[in-house]
Amino acid sequence: MVDTLGARAAHDSHPADPIAAMVNADGLLTAEAERAANISDDVLRDLYRRMAICRRLDQEGLNLQRQGELGLWGPIAGHEAAQVGAAMAMAETDWIFPYYRDFAMTICRGVDPGIAMTWFRGLTHGAWNPYEHRLGPLIISVGTQVPHAVGFAIGCKLDHEPTAVLVGFGEGSTSTGDWHEAMNFAGVFKAPVVFLCENNQWAISVPMREQVAGRVADRAAGYGFPGLRIDGSDVLTVYTVVRAAADRARHGEGPYLVEALTYRFQAHTTSDDPTRYRTDADVEPWRAKDSIARATARLRDRGAFSDDFERAVAAEAEETALAMRATLLSAATPHPGQAFDLVFANPPASLLREQAEFVAELEPGSAE
Ligand SMILES: Cc1ncc(C[n+]2csc(CCOP(=O)(O)OP(=O)(O)O)c2C)c(N)n1
Numbered sequence: 001m002v003d004t005l006g007a008r009a010a011h012d013s014h015p016a017d018p019i020a021a022m023v024n025a026d027g028l029l030t031a032e033a034e035r036a037a038n039i040s041d042d043v044l045r046d047l048y049r050r051m052a053i054c055r056r057l058d059q060e061g062l063n064l065q066r067q068g069e070l071g072l073w074g075p076i077a078g079h080e081a082a083q084v085g086a087a088m089a090m091a092e093t094d095w096i097f098p099y100y101r102d103f104a105m106t107i108c109r110g111v112d113p114g115i116a117m118t119w120f121r122g123l124t125h126g127a128w129n130p131y132e133h134r135l136g137p138l139i140i141s142v143g144t145q146v147p148h149a150v151g152f153a154i155g156c157k158l159d160h161e162p163t164a165v166l167v168g169f170g171e172g173s174t175s176t177g178d179w180h181e182a183m184n185f186a187g188v189f190k191a192p193v194v195f196l197c198e199n200n201q202w203a204i205s206v207p208m209r210e211q212v213a214g215r216v217a218d219r220a221a222g223y224g225f226p227g228l229r230i231d232g233s234d235v236l237t238v239y240t241v242v243r244a245a246a247d248r249a250r251h252g253e254g255p256y257l258v259e260a261l262t263y264r265f266q267a268h269t270t271s272d273d274p275t276r277y278r279t280d281a282d283v284e285p286w287r288a289k290d291s292i293a294r295a296t297a298r299l300r301d302r303g304a305f306s307d308d309f310e311r312a313v314a315a316e317a318e319e320t321a322l323a324m325r326a327t328l329l330s331a332a333t334p335h336p337g338q339a340f341d342l343v344f345a346n347p348p349a350s351l352l353r354e355q356a357e358f359v360a361e362l363e364p365g366s367a368e
């Protein structure tokens with residue numbers, strides 16, 4: 001019988017998704033998929049190393065904010081596997097569009113941590129040149145980086161570039177119009193995008209159950225492409241799944257939504273007090289899934305982890321954190337009037353007048 005309404009169950013719309021077949025019911029990479037993916041011990045050690053360094057940098061971000069050296073810090077603890085796994089799964093020629101919490105992605109893209117931190121100190125409007133690192137700016141306006149990423153990906157496709165684009169966002173972003181419009185556009189135009197939802201169970205104080213009815217991953221079916229919920233605390237799973245989704249995108253097969261389940265261990269930002277809306281007992285079960293401990297266990301299973309390696313990584317993390325602090329604290333504070341310089345390539349006279357007035361007000365005498 002012809003199905004004139006085209007009504008099919010969501011899971012039928014992508015009956016043979018080979019990426020979904022890589023994970024078990026818990027969203028973990030199966031042993032068979034792990035063998036097939038053939039990720040070397042060196043790659044897994046590097047993922048561990050990057051996660052451990054980023055965790056130490058996160059602690060330093062918190063320290064710096066508490067010492068009055070940063071305006072704000074948004075902790076990443078709990079997101080290390082999702083961010084490092086996904087960023088390292090992308091080819092160097094691919095692009096990444098991060099959201100404010102994606103600090104570890106920034107570091108994986110080779111941005112100097114101290115320079116990246118200048119953004120949180122309010123010294124810059126964008127700490128790096130996106131073209132240099134193939135990395136968009138960290139975006140605070142929830143969800144707005146998603147249409148940026150999709151538009152950019154469609155541009156790459158029109159230019160026949162074999163580029164995939166990764167975009168990071170929280171589950172809270174999936175309630176925004178921007179997100180849905182971008183998903184629709186991506187589906188219709190088969191944009192080479194990997195959507196990475198870092199589902200940490202909270203949008204500030206709003207729990208997941210008050211945010212999304214159903215699963216984020218299932219929303220992809222409504223836009224005509226596959227979505228998959230995975231264990232976002234297992235770096236090998238994230239790396240393998242995102243690598244496959246990026247490969248698929250580069251081969252013209254369109255977008256893919258990865259929902260990486262994880263947890264935010266710390267406050268939303270340093271301006272938030274999580275004891276107002278959750279207890280330690282809520283956090284505890286997630287600590288048991290800690291990404292660094294699990295990467296350690298995987299490496300031990302492979303006989304590829306040693307005390308020397310652990311010590312060397314800890315020493316490198318310490319050194320990187322201290323270098324980050326030194327770079328940040330020695331960065332020059334720009335004159336506030338510089339904000340005007342970055343709006344137009346050819347500023348209109350009205351803006352130049354405003355700038356002059358602003359500068360004159362800050363420094364009487366300088367406008368003469
Ligand atoms: C358009 C917009 N609305 C509201 C906010 C305030 N806000 C900042 S973060 C946030 C929650 C986002 O949660 P989620 O997307 O789950 O990301 P998470 O912070 O959990 O990583 C909100 C509502 C904002 N920055 N932008």
Ligand SMILES: [Mg+2]
Nearest residue numbers: 170171202203
């Ligand atoms: Mg969230």
